[in-house]
Amino acid sequence: MPFCPKCEYEYKDSVKVCPECKVDLIDEMVQDTSETEYIELYMVSNRMEADVVISLLTEHNVGCLIRDLRLFPVLPDFGRRARLRVAVPKSQAQEALKLLKEAVEDGALTEQGRFL
Numbered sequence: 001m002p003f004c005p006k007c008e009y010e011y012k013d014s015v016k017v018c019p020e021c022k023v024d025l026i027d028e029m030v031q032d033t034s035e036t037e038y039i040e041l042y043m044v045s046n047r048m049e050a051d052v053v054i055s056l057l058t059e060h061n062v063g064c065l066i067r068d069l070r071l072f073p074v075l076p077d078f079g080r081r082a083r084l085r086v087a088v089p090k091s092q093a094q095e096a097l098k099l100l101k102e103a104v105e106d107g108a109l110t111e112q113g114r115f116l
């Protein structure tokens, strides 16, 4: 899926420009992340919360992608607002999970996201 080079959010194929940053999306295939297997770990419902997660993970050298699910049908058990999924490289999933759980306990994450 294409993603924004500025905020690193990932979008559906039909999206060409990041609605937040107004910059052209980059095809994921041009990046070496194409060899990395990402798994979805956590879900939040707004960008501010997602940004907290991104800074937390990158601070600890854990790569991450945010998948924006707004253009997909929302299943009932996702909750009414939840729509952004945090994906991390499979090799770093354990570390990312630990960091996120600590952040939730510390109250660094202002909203209760969902672990997937």
Ligand SMILES: [Zn+2]
Residues within 6 Å of the ligand: 004, 005, 006, 007, 008, 009, 018, 019, 020, 021, 022
């Ligand atoms: Zn963007």
